[in-house]
Amino acid sequence: GQEFNWDTKIQGIVLGSFFIGYMMTQIPGGWVAGRIGGTKTFGAGLLFTSIITLFTAPAARLDYLALIAIRIMEGFAEGFSYPAMHAIWSVWAPSLEKSKLTTISMSGAYFGTVVGLPLAGELTKRLGWDSIFYFYGVTGIVWYIVWLILIYDQPSNHRTITHKELEYLKKTTPSAGGSFTPPRPPWKSILTSFPFWAILVAHFCENWGFYTFLTTLPTYFSKVIGLDIEKTGFLTALPYLCLSITCQIGGQLADYWRSREIFSTTTVRKIFNTIGFAGQGIFLIITAQMKSKAAAVACITIAVGFAGFGKSGYLVNHLDLSPAYASLLLGMTNFCASIPGIVSPIMVGYLTTEEKPEQWRMVFYVSAALYIFGGAFYFFFASGDKQKWGDGYVLRKL
Numbered sequence: 001g002q003e004f005n006w007d008t009k010i011q012g013i014v015l016g017s018f019f020i021g022y023m024m025t026q027i028p029g030g031w032v033a034g035r036i037g038g039t040k041t042f043g044a045g046l047l048f049t050s051i052i053t054l055f056t057a058p059a060a061r062l063d064y065l066a067l068i069a070i071r072i073m074e075g076f077a078e079g080f081s082y083p084a085m086h087a088i089w090s091v092w093a094p095s096l097e098k099s100k101l102t103t104i105s106m107s108g109a110y111f112g113t114v115v116g117l118p119l120a121g122e123l124t125k126r127l128g129w130d131s132i133f134y135f136y137g138v139t140g141i142v143w144y145i146v147w148l149i150l151i152y153d154q155p156s157n158h159r160t161i162t163h164k165e166l167e168y169l170k171k172t173t174p175s176a177g178g179s180f181t182p183p184r185p186p187w188k189s190i191l192t193s194f195p196f197w198a199i200l201v202a203h204f205c206e207n208w209g210f211y212t213f214l215t216t217l218p219t220y221f222s223k224v225i226g227l228d229i230e231k232t233g234f235l236t237a238l239p240y241l242c243l244s245i246t247c248q249i250g251g252q253l254a255d256y257w258r259s260r261e262i263f264s265t266t267t268v269r270k271i272f273n274t275i276g277f278a279g280q281g282i283f284l285i286i287t288a289q290m291k292s293k294a295a296a297v298a299c300i301t302i303a304v305g306f307a308g309f310g311k312s313g314y315l316v317n318h319l320d321l322s323p324a325y326a327s328l329l330l331g332m333t334n335f336c337a338s339i340p341g342i343v344s345p346i347m348v349g350y351l352t353t354e355e356k357p358e359q360w361r362m363v364f365y366v367s368a369a370l371y372i373f374g375g376a377f378y379f380f381f382a383s384g385d386k387q388k389w390g391d392g393y394v395l396r397k398l
Helices: 008-024 026-036 038-053 056-062 064-078 081-092 095-127 131-150 163-172 187-191 194-224 229-259 265-289 293-315 317-321 326-337 339-351 357-381
Strands: none
Touching: 008 026, 008 064, 008 194, 008 339, 026 038, 026 081, 026 326, 038 064, 038 081, 038 131, 056 064, 056 131, 081 095, 081 317, 081 326, 095 131, 095 163, 095 229, 095 293, 194 229, 194 265, 194 293, 194 317, 194 326, 194 339, 194 357, 229 265, 229 293, 265 293, 265 317, 265 357, 293 317, 317 326, 326 339, 339 357
């Protein structure tokens, strides 16, 4: 911007620095959530992220290196929250409802982007760019207070749960309506499991495209397409509105097919993952050919929207393989899937030094190629069945 004379390379490093801290706490976060409970871990992670966010603007004015340090600390705190979501659903989600409950909660992040990006544009226009960080920091702290009051770690501790609801959860959740502390993780069995690697590869490839556009779409719309900041905020949010809708549609349909035994869990996961990844790859290739601004925006919106269907594939799949270790598995795959958050903004910065449309084509091609590869790998190696090591041990034939 006018206040900071940072070139695209420095901007890429600043954007990517968040994921350095984020990666560091993925696996520890998944392990901690499995031991002490998902709700405690999730809430604490977002509380500390919100507090650190308040220091973003002063750090940016001090030096871009100070801003990088703040971004790393934000990522470190938030890294505990993401894998904790699977720890929560391993206790609260009935087996045949985990797709829709997981995707409903995940869609909140995308809907937050829908609200947050235009609101950030409006705050910048009226109060200055620094107001964004103060507003969201305070909002996060207020949210944590509400979370503490309303949320319980396990059904058996909930003050207002009915006997009928508790009995239903006892019959339909792996933890029988309570919490459980899994034994030592079977690391070798996990790391030699092809279904686990199918999730990991798909998660990495999906996040490459997702983080590329989450961090660089505002720049693309404003510098390449030539939209002002207010329109940029709205149009950047549009793909994520589409994503939040398709995410929930996919979850509802996936569990409908599973509960009616129309398809097996494995088939359902592969169907939705293939639709999501193929759709994104195809529409990004089309986007690269578009010369019309409206057509480019439409194609990106559709491409990101397809990602919602993929969430009922790879992203719920951890809970299928091992409810006991679902948060740890998510931490492990998201650790690797956070690498694109560091690399892709930097790569975009180097590829788009002159911010010309033809330079952005390569950005779209790289993301499309990874979507197609990730979708194919998942299709051949994924499974929706609970694994032999899922309870913390490997069954051996006597």
